Amino acid sequence: MVTEIAKAKLNLALHVRARRPDGYHELETLFAFVEHGDLLQVEPAEADSFALTGPFAAVLSEEGDNLVTRAARAFREAFGGGAHAITLDKHLPVASGIGGGSADAAATLRALGRLHGVAVEDMFAIADGLGSDVPACLFGRTAIGKGRGEQLEAVAGLPGTPVLLVNPGVAVSTAEVFRRWDGIDRGPLPADPRQGRNDLEPPARAIAPVIDAVLALLTAQPGAGLTRMSGSGATCFALFDSEAKRDAAAEVLAAKDWWVLPSRLT
Template identity: 70%
Template structure:
């Protein structure tokens, strides 16, 4: 059995530059990852199977086909191999803007590549990832990077490993398509080198879909030591980065009183 972690993805900044003719949007985003996420276990089997466990497993229990099974199918079509028994241990909220499904698909591809002795930087592996979804390539890369195009054109950059982070989700699932549909189409400028000077252009439209996001962001911004508070992706998960673990811990205690899902972690 191969065990692969599927860490949550954060968009430290997300600039939407334009709508494209193909229905996607031109993006500039700074991706980062944290030391918390799902776990994928893969083993060769006589018959294909997928078991979903974990705190958020029930949210996917009715899905007969998802990004994990699609990743396994695409891998087999490209590289060969047999059937696999896969377990997805789901710790990340579903439809929450932190790349849960994309991270799971990427972890599945990494596990299968390890089973078959395929290099993790094989271009064909990244081709499969790109076909599965815009965030799957960076989740396969698994490190801090600037994403352009749909987010699949990646430029690795130095990260800030060890930075204390707090993730908060108010328990609402937000449709990515609906949030992008409500974007006002205004290009507010390119992504700079400092994420603190960036923004998430999807925050405003996401708040129109789920107003509670504004409340989460307000509470996070008021926490002592929070140097950056922002929504990730299309929401509804928000995050704050802190100067110290002590300040993050105090904020975590304060946010627990809301009853929202939250996790204290660090950047990878």
């Protein structure tokens, strides 16, 4: 059996530059990852199976086909390897802007690659076909993403930085958020991408005004530095100058009955 952590993805900045003729959007983003996420286990089996556990399992139980099973099929079509039993222990909220499904798909590819001796760099074409964030999650390191997000350039990260993720329990449709983007190009990532912005925050906040309250409360916490919404929302995050201050903030935010995840950047 092989086990992989599907680490939560953060967009420390996300600039939407243009709508593309293919229906996607031209992006410039700074990807980062945290220590925690979903847990994926894969082992060879006589027949394919997929099982869900964890606090967010029920949300996916009705789906049937999903990014994990699609990733497994795509891997077998490209590299063989037979049938597998896959278990996903789902801890990240769904449709929350932290790459849960994309991270799960990437973890599936990494696990299958380990089982069958396929290098990560040989699976990026499969990842790209599964979704815009899957290549970044497969890469799994701090990186500038361009194009749809699949053109990746590794950059120095902030490993060990305390971070708090907060989701108010509202699922936000990525497609709807992008549909409501106002189409204005507000410029590229700055030299320090952390000084950028998230162009999807305004439309996401219009759809889910509770994001305003999350960001305001995070910003007000002692020790909070960079505070922003990730991806298309509704998960928000703050980087902290100490784990003690992060943990104190986690208690404050958890009192709202919101989902909170204290972690660290990798």
